Amino acid sequence: MNKKKIALITILSIISIYLIYSYFSSDSDSEIYLTTKVKKGTFISEVITSGEAQSTSLKKINGPENLRKFKLRDIKIQDLVPEGSIVKVGDYVARLDPTGVNEQIIDARINLENALSKYTQQQLDTTLTLKEERNAIKDLSFNMEQTRLELKQSIYEPPATTKKLEINLEKSERDLRERKENYKIKKRQANAKMVEVGNEVSKIKKKLNNLLELLKSFTIYSDGNGMITYFKNWDGSKKKVGSTISPWNPTVASLPDLTKMESKTYANEVDIRKIKKGLPVKVGFDAFPDIEIPGIVTDVANVGENKRGSDIKVFQVMIKLNETNENIRPGMTTSNKIETFQKKNVLSIPLECIFSSDTITYVFQKKGFSIIKKEVKIGNSNNDAIIIQEGLSENDIVYLNKPEGVDNDKIVRLN
Known part of the structure; x- marks a missing residue:
């Protein structure tokens, strides 16, 4: 062999x-041991949040703005076109409950009838009173003329009779002058009373006409072209049928400008430290998974607020969409990938590979058929991976979970 x-x-x-x-x-x-290789390339750190699309420019469709004048509050929305309806100028949008206005209209009509009755009564009283005064003046004038005639015929009467007639004539002249003065005063009084009751009639008529005009405005029409969206209250709830409007917030619905869109989202206390104005964002939409629009962070809240139904503090983040898409509508759920950090040509490994002991950070590296505990110097991290600054090279193999039997092995320290 x-x-x-x-x-x-x-x-x-x-x-x-x-x-x-x-x-x-x-x-x-x-135990099954999993390994991975050290990768080299562009490292991106992202904060991923869920948000809601909305328009940065809203044209409000308001109900009547003079509700406070008539002491009307909490007017219910009786009817409202479906959200998403396309409307043009003059198209019907909503109708408000007219109960409160109708009650005031009924009261105004009753008050007007009473005022008109008082006006007629005052007119008749004035006519009768002035007529009596005029008749009294005529009677005095007639008596004075009669006395004057008797005085002319008294040239053959005793001086005492003549003197008596002269006195009667003088008295009649004085009474006539006083009567005429009284007539002028009573006429002025009558005119003042007629003006008073006339003003009351005019006032009630004006109020009634204003109420009738207000009733017309309870049917609301669009003053612009666009797509109807329901207006949000301060607590995030939408105004719909059964909701109310007030003199301080008469908005019923809105017409968003679909060419100016943004994503409103919230970040937790940990992630908000990484987010600042000007960071690039990739905005996706749950309704259209294939659509992704670039955006930019335009505003980051300085003060947190409690998440609804929880004690967790969240911070509002506004993201402007740099492009438009005809499929995007306000209210759609968005997925926002906020790029907080990017570095090229760096080494990285999954977070699961990192272990620590006291102040030393290390990994379990595969060396041939053996395993060593190797100290590493780490940098920035994201949700999945972390940058390795020292201690490893590209394509080195490290363990994702801790191997058994190496607890007492010494850590190979960096030089």
Whole structure:
């Protein structure tokens, strides 16, 4: 048997022994060891959040703006077109519950009837009073003329009779002057009362007309073209049929500008430290998995708020979409990949490969048929991997889980 055959048989024997050992040792051990290679390339750290698409420019469709004038509050939305409806200028949008206005209209009509009745009564009273005054003036004038005539005919009467007639004439003239003055005063009084009741009638008529105009405005029409979206309240709930509007917030629905869209999202206390204005974002949409639009962080909240139904603090982040897509609609759920860090030509391994003891960070590296504990210097990390600055080379093999029997092995330290 020559040397080549001996060498070949020896190699095959060693491989067989190793395979048999590996097979039986894996059967006896329930632990399966996974390995991976050290990769070199571009390392990207991303914060992934879920958000909601919305327009940066909304045209509000408002209900009546003079509700406060009529002391109307919490007006219910009786009818509202479905969200997503396409409307044009003048198209019907919503109708408000008119109960409160109708009650005031009924009261105004009753008050107007009463005021008109008072006006008529005052008019009749004035006519009658002034007529009596005019008749009294005519009677005094007639008596004065009669006395004057008697005075002319008294030239043959005794001086006492003449003097008496002169006194009566003077008294009649004085009474006539006073009566005429009183007539002027009573006429002015009557005019003032007529103006007063007339103003009351005009006031109630004006209020009634305003109420009728207000009732017309309870049917709301669009003043622009676009797609209807339901308006959100301060607590995030949407206004819909059965919701209410108030004098301070009369908005019923909105018309978003679909060419100016953004994603509103929230980040937790850990991730918010990595996010700042100007970071690039890839915005995806649950409804359209094939669509991904580039964006940019435009605003990061400085103050956290409690997540609904939880004590966890979250921070609002606004992301502007740099492109438009006709399929994107407000209210769609977004998936936002915020790129917080990028570095090229670096080594990285999965986070599961990293272990630590006191202040030393190390990995379990495969060296031939043996395993060594190797100290490494780490850098930035993301949700899956971490940068290796020192201690490993490209394509080195490291373990994803801790091998058995190496607890007491010394860590190979960096020079």
